[in-house]
Amino acid sequence: MTEEYDVEFVERTDREARFLVRGVTPAFANGIRRAMLADVPTMAIDTVRFVENSSVMFDEQLALRLGLVPLTTPPVGEFVEDDTVTLSIDVEGPATAYSGDLVSSDDLVQPADDNVPIIDLKDDQRLEAEADTVLERGKGHAKHQGAVAAGYRHLQRVEVVDDVPEFEDEQSQIVRGVIEDDGELIPTSEFDHDLSNRYPGKEIELEDVPNAFVFHVETDGSFPVEEIVTRAADTIEARATELEEAVQL
Amino acid sequence: MSYKCSRCKRDVQLDEYGGVRCPYCGHRVLLKERSRDVKEVDAQ
Amino acid sequence: MMVPVRCFTCGTVVGEHWEEFDERANEGDEDPQEVLDELGVDRYCCRRMLVSHTDLVDVVSPYQ
Numbered sequence: 001m002t003e004e005y006d007v008e009f010v011e012r013t014d015r016e017a018r019f020l021v022r023g024v025t026p027a028f029a030n031g032i033r034r035a036m037l038a039d040v041p042t043m044a045i046d047t048v049r050f051v052e053n054s055s056v057m058f059d060e061q062l063a064l065r066l067g068l069v070p071l072t073t074p075p076v077g078e079f080v081e082d083d084t085v086t087l088s089i090d091v092e093g094p095a096t097a098y099s100g101d102l103v104s105s106d107d108l109v110q111p112a113d114d115n116v117p118i119i120d121l122k123d124d125q126r127l128e129a130e131a132d133t134v135l136e137r138g139k140g141h142a143k144h145q146g147a148v149a150a151g152y153r154h155l156q157r158v159e160v161v162d163d164v165p166e167f168e169d170e171q172s173q174i175v176r177g178v179i180e181d182d183g184e185l186i187p188t189s190e191f192d193h194d195l196s197n198r199y200p201g202k203e204i205e206l207e208d209v210p211n212a213f214v215f216h217v218e219t220d221g222s223f224p225v226e227e228i229v230t231r232a233a234d235t236i237e238a239r240a241t242e243l244e245e246a247v248q249l
Numbered sequence: 250m251s252y253k254c255s256r257c258k259r260d261v262q263l264d265e266y267g268g269v270r271c272p273y274c275g276h277r278v279l280l281k282e283r284s285r286d287v288k289e290v291d292a293q
Numbered sequence: 294m295m296v297p298v299r300c301f302t303c304g305t306v307v308g309e310h311w312e313e314f315d316e317r318a319n320e321g322d323e324d325p326q327e328v329l330d331e332l333g334v335d336r337y338c339c340r341r342m343l344v345s346h347t348d349l350v351d352v353v354s355p356y357q
Contacts, residue, residue, distance in 0.1 A: 049288070050287065113308075117296060220305070
């Protein structure tokens with residue numbers, strides 16, 4: 001692709017980010033969002049072999065809980081879809097089995113969160129199991145969904161039109177997302193999402209900035225936010241290339 | 250088939266003639282023990 | 294029974310916050326709203342996962 005997109009981060013932490021992308025169509029913005037949710041392969045437990053389970057929950061219930069534990073996903077190229085990594089867990093009661101008790105056979109695939117309770121074990125209860133992980137897409141099962149609550153809004157431009165007439169009550173004007181004021185990006189949380197806090201006594205007009213979208217992305221810990229966005233873009237490219245080749249036959 | 254009596258907690262072997270009853274205490278509720286096999290489950 | 298690992302609606306991992314939430318808001322006398330804010334559980338879909346949860350393991354364990 002020859003077009004350049006202008007990307008600017010508004011907020012950025014390890015697992016959550018908000019960034020502005022300029023010069024993309026609404027269709028492409030939505031394509032990115034959908035790709036982040038459904039098309040980025042993520043590691044998750046797929047089959048569990050129970051050696052012993054004398055806890056109060058059924059094997060199937062525990063298998064589902066283990067499957068939902070987020071795992072760190074190795075860098076591109078280290079694994080392909082259908083490669084497996086084995087994790088094992090062995091906890092004896094009285095104790096609580098946590099996701100951090102999972103012992104991995106590969107350093108690249110580890111539980112992303114260590115203190116998710118799996119099952120509370122009482123006296124004489126024991127959980128011993130082995131689990132195989134697979135690299136799969138969010139399409140197949142929500143546990144393979146790396147991005148949670150990924151979405152976007154239009155960037156909104158604020159314009160001060162006039163003063164509020166002298167004897168009129170000031171009304172709150174709620175807006176959520178990120179606004180642009182003289183080229184400056186301001187998250188609405190800074191003024192409690194109410195424009196009348198930021199521009200007291202002014203009459204305000206808001207308009208969507210064309211082709212500028214503010215994405216909000218959170219990850220479950222499988223990988224950092226930048227990683228999931230770039231991988232999503234890569235899957236779109238891969239599919240586009242595939243389509244191109246298929247059509248040229 | 251190996252069962253466990255739910256009242257006296259003793260292991261009970263059932264055959265096809267004896268009917269469902271614990272030979273030690275006469276209790277009629279027997280629990281089936283979990284198999285020692287490894288059980289494979291899909292995390293779906 | 295046990296806390297759900299993830300939020301049913303959005304998929305955020307909420308299970309890891311349960312023990313602290315239980316200790317501070319259910320056992321302790323802190324305001325659940327403030328505890329959830331501090332834990333970073335922002336959306337109402339995730340908040341209801343913790344607020345409405347009851348641990349039943351202790352209730353069912355005698356009937357094994």
